[in-house]
Ligand code: SF4
């Protein structure tokens with residue numbers, strides 16, 4: 001049992017990549033594929049010995065009643081099902097009494113079959129399916145090694161998960177091919193893919209030879225600096241009117257937490273980060289899945305224990321730097337409380353007054369968080385009253401019915417539709433959404 005350093009976090013998130021960057025597909029924007037260069041000549045397969053070491057250390061390092069074992073790639077299912085069966089056996093062997101183990105896996109879904117689904121169901125896996133929307137936008141970049149679209153194969157995997165009652169969410173990158181189709185994408189996930197949990201991830205892909213986070217140019221596959229915000233705003237407008245409480249969009253949940261005064265639960269919108277690390281197939285640990293590169297190498301868990309690396313000064317500094325390197329422009333920003341400057345990986349443009357380190361997506365974040373301010377205040381107010389956030393839909397509907405008059409009849413104790421956060425009886429009843 002390793003000594004837990006005093007400054008170690010009680011819990012952390014670790015994405016383990018048992019096949020490294022290796023994948024059966026060849027998605028055009030995938031930043032992982034270039035990481036194969038980090039390990040020339042490697043077979044990119046986590047050994048059984050390392051698997052046991054990793055699971056043991058992970059479970060020993062946590063001081064929480066639940067520990068998540070999270071698999072990521074490349075494509076982790078390339079390891080074969082027996083690898084994950086052994087992982088579950090090791091987890092059972094090394095978990096502390098009373099500790100629950102939760103499993104997640106991010107996959108392109110193309111290799112799933114009945115056996116995989118039965119295993120996921122048996123162990124209550126949460127399966128993340130990578131899919132970018134309906135066929136024409138998904139297939140723009142998510143192709144196989146022959147350049148063919150993969151939509152049909154991904155949907156086959158998703159349907160299998162549904163048939164077997166496996167819990168799943170969808171992870172959708174927002175890129176140049178789908179940035180202008182927010183409602184097509186969202187409605188497809190909601191109505192055709194049956195998704196109840198949706199994560200959107202902006203593609204900001206640096207245009208350089210190294211594949212690392214360096215240089216100031218982005219590829220033409222990247223989402224436009226203002227389009228990420230307009231995409232989120234359009235989806236939000238639909239969601240807030242009809243899907244609150246039935247569809248969960250990670251960015252909206254994180255934003256609502258900020259408005260309600262809770263931690264966002266998403267590192268990108270936290271003041272600091274550093275508790276979401278990445279483990280390579282050979283035991284090398286890196287500060288974050290977006291920084292699997294030499295400058296952010298922490299050590300190998302077969303030489304230094306996982307928890308020592310997680311609590312190392314290098315990693316703690318990585319996490320603190322998210323806040324300490326914020327430009328003044330962010331520090332004075334009205335939406336800093338929710339944005340916190342975004343992910344450091346995307347902070348490579350200049351502020352209007354020439355300071356370095358502004359987020360490439362700043363324009364999007366400013367616009368999006370300003371756009372959702374009033375409904376977010378309404379929902380936060382509902383939560384503070386011990387009510388459900390989904391009541392916001394009634395308030396908005398009532399407001400829109402009488403929008404000609406710009407006033408609504410809400411109950412005396414309902415939140416005012418103007419979004420002030422006050423009760424209707426103490427406010428104006430005007431609609432500002
Ligand atoms: S660098 Fe970005 S993705 Fe990585 S932990 Fe920090 S905020 Fe999260």
Ligand code: SF4
Nearest residue numbers: 330333339341362366
């Ligand atoms: S919106 Fe822009 S200026 Fe404001 S905190 Fe976010 S990145 Fe910084």
